[in-house]
Amino acid sequence: MLLDGRAVGGRRPAARAAAPEAGPPGAAGGLPDPGRIARRGALKAAVFGLPRLPGQPPAAEAAAAGRVPRAVTGRVLDVSPHVLVIENGEAEERFALTADARAWRGDRTDPATVKPGDHAVVRRHHSGREVADRIWANIGRVTGMITAREGDTLVVDRGGGTDRQILVIACRAAGRIQVRFPRLRPGYLVDIIGVRRDGYLEGLVPATSQPAYRADHVPSPALVSGRVPGSISGAAVWHEPADEPDGLLGICYPAIDPPHTAPPGRAGQRAASGCVSLPYLSAGSRLRVRNDCTGRCLDLPVIGPAPAARLFCDRSVVCGPSPRGRIADLTVAGFVELGGELDEGNFNATIEIEG
């Protein structure tokens, strides 16, 4: 059985996720030193003689401006028809549940169906600090290439040396998933949202349509002449957190510079960078991400690579078809903060490199 002894947690190990952007030559291990990464902005400013002010995390900026983060993640302590209590780190947060509040727990449902002990992501209502607008309970997502299948159980490789994920297709959702993902066999891609169980994800909702190509035949990106445009549009998706702290606003970027990867030919030849032409960046770079459907905008740091995102050439159709390709793999808090619906899986987005 695929589940026996091989089940892994849903939280993606960030240390491995960052592995492709290996450390400098001679550095021990493959992971860049976090202190080094944090210094990059200051060193870049120094070498170009640019003024640089002490920064604040986006959440702190929001707090300084009198705003509170919209996304709150934690364990549900209590729920009643009118109040939801969340354990958010050391603190408890109470949210009023209005008639407009909606919840997701495998399906869109009433907030009262959320149970104590559930891991929930709450989006505050824009009108008040302590009013819940949306609640997603135990939501999870598996994105990547199928490496093995046994019955309804799939082993999925998310790329970049991350742990493999176990995905179990729920019987009640098998038909719906089969329509959008007709090739559930090794070598093909899946992207499915579902309920996180102990050691596996119960797949319920297809997050996109399955690409027709195999994971090792990703189409080349459209050619870009002259220079890469300052803003790039496409689809933004979200990923399950690894050891990322709850509430982290960040972005995993599909085109992290591979300094130690030998190019496919002479220098200057195109790399297999997925189906959208994205400029190379590194951990610590900053991007401005805009949700084209809601108009919300955030400046976010790059926290790692998004190896699975570059395999998909799909579009978001949340508010009209976006250009092809995934340009951002957001943290849960970042996705929710930008107005995305976790159960939809994506939104039309535009990124700009800080400038």
Next chain:
Amino acid sequence: MLAAIREVQIPLLAAMLLGACLGKLSHVLRARSVDVALGPTALFPLRLRRPVAMAMCAAEMSLGVALIGTAGTAGKGLPATIVRGATIVLFLTATGALIELRGRRPDVGCGCFGDLSSTPVRLRTIARSALLALAAIGSVAVPPVHLPPPGSALVLRLGLLAAELALIAALSPEIGEALSRLGYSEPCELRVVPVGRTLSALRGSRQWRKHARLVTTDRPVDVWRELCWRYLVYPGRYGGREVEVVFAVYLRPRRPAVRAAVVDAATGDLLPPITGRPSPAAPGQPARPLPPHPVGLWPAIGARTAAGPHPATAAGQARAPSAEDEPQFLPAATAADASAAPSSLYSLLALSSPARRQPDKHQEAHERHIA
């Protein structure tokens, strides 16, 4: 005039059909799989997609050849009528399929010319298909076509053909994609450049020769890239204090622009630039007296921040300090704890703040007086 318009439809339709088939074949051959066929095949069940894609391509090829074969006297009469009737059916079916595709799969391109047709189906794609269906209707019962003698008749037909091709081009999203492929030169932001090449370029630069005496190790302790620049950080010593020498190398094949800065390793403050030739008699010594160590002497970061950036740094000129304006160091915005555990990466990252985008074109670099 009307007869001339009807005559030019046959070669035009044949060219479109053959071009569409060749475009699809090219895409399939490059991807080594029929499964990549895009467009209306997405409306079919999985098991039917491959045969439908192959049938579409075969129909286009055979109709294109048959249109040419029956255009002259050899195929006049019933064969020509059957071929042109089949062409009408093909384009009317295609128009209907595109309308259906636009409604059910708004994210999918029409796939008419292989991977050139990856833009989602819009009204102009449907209009093009309808226009070709009209052209096919106009070609029915056209008498055998002959090449007109040089003169006004030939010019008229060529003009009509060009005008209709221009109209089809205006309705074709593939044209923009094809033009960009023809004149392609890869931007430096997308170019893969190995670190070894960057290191070689750095070692041959004037900035390296100027700063090499400060550097204490052969290998950089950090390397990263943003857009067209790669940054390399070396540990070093400067006037008895630990420093970091930062190089930015522009990613171009020959004689790349290189910038350098020396930063205090403990405080993150920018130290005065190294000037003059290296003195072999005093290795590791600064070219000019160092300013006092900023720790404990300069205002706190918050105070400096409140006052705004120093005018000198704001102007982007890292110049040697004078007695009046020595505290021109950049603030230690990220006094990062280098011994932090990897799990604290995210909190450390969140402390970094945006910096203005660096010049990423060589011309732009010159405008900013980059050495």
